[in-house]
Amino acid sequence: MSKPIRPLVIRFGRVGDMILLQPLLRRLHARYGQPCQLLGIGKHSLELYRKQPDVARVMSLLSHHRPFALSPEQWRVVRALRRMGDVPVYVSEPQAGSLARIRLLLKLADxxxxxxxxxxxxxxxxxxxxxxxxxxxxxTTPPAFRDRFEHVTSTSSHVPAFEITAQDRADCDQWLAARGLSDHPLVLMQPANKRTMRWNGVRKASDDDKSWPIDNWAKVVAAIHANLPDARILLCGSPAEAKYLEGIRTSMAQPNVEVVARELPLPRLRALLAVAHSMISVDTGPAHLAAAVGCPLVVMFGSVAPSHWTPRASTPEAVHVLGGPPRSRRVDTITPDEVIEAWHGLPPRTATTLQTSHVDASA
Structure with a gap:
């Protein structure tokens, strides 16, 4: 049997990209007998994969666009790559610009x-x-490792899965109690996406295929309150989207709607999704995280194909997809009634799904 080895995986992706990477990391862990080393970008890579069983080490560049002469952190990564020795390297990056930078890192690391x-x-x-x-x-096996690992195969789940540590669960419970949310059904909404905000403000709706009118969100909230009078609606997003979401909340003029975008680092969001009643989202990273931890989900697609990007869950019927090609290329062609019907059709969370199947109780 081949000696276990820690493969290196490189992906300079956003939140959703990194979530979709999890089945690959699990498969490589099984093939090579050791958890992976991961090189990503941004704080989200560290937050997603810290203390996850298929990843032994996470390295993250806060910025990968700066010239090497002005970026000590990139040189630190180069030195770390050199110290790894002979390991198989899986470059999971499709974007040409990022791929060019990754090739330079690999070259400098010999x-x-x-x-x-x-x-x-x-x-x-x-x-x-x-x-x-x-x-x-x-x-696939890199040529240099084919004599040792070409014959090593593995079958593993095609669904992303993340463990929630006891520490993250406790942090979420404490936050919910402080917010007065502990005893309410929680429905999360994700109206924004990576294209929503520009450097000079909110992108025009006509230029954002995932923009859904505020009146539509308000109608859905009203329907949720009619079905779950005690529910609290939490508007989620990045801290940069908080002001935009506050505008949506104000315009809705609906009770029991709160903006929590500045209060949800990824570990807390992951733990929150594991106990939430459901989520309604445009096609974006947190929708993939919701599916991964078993949160019933309605997700609206714009111009990208659901056949490529539908969030995957261990219970497929817990994810209801609306829109996307070939039906349409804009989220605003989806009606509130369609979203409400899809939400009503989500399976209920059971006591089993809310328990510790994704929890690492020893952490």
């Missing part, structure tokens, strides 16, 4: 080409989901 495999060398079937694309990469 990592040979035959130690690496690249996602762009793996064909994506026309109707295939992105996770299948990543798992095909995980099943």
């Amino acid at each position: 990592i040979p080409e035959d130690h690496c495999v690249f996602l762009n060398d793996v064909a994506l079937p026309e109707a295939g989901h992105w996770i299948e694309h990543l798992l095909t990469l995980a099943d």
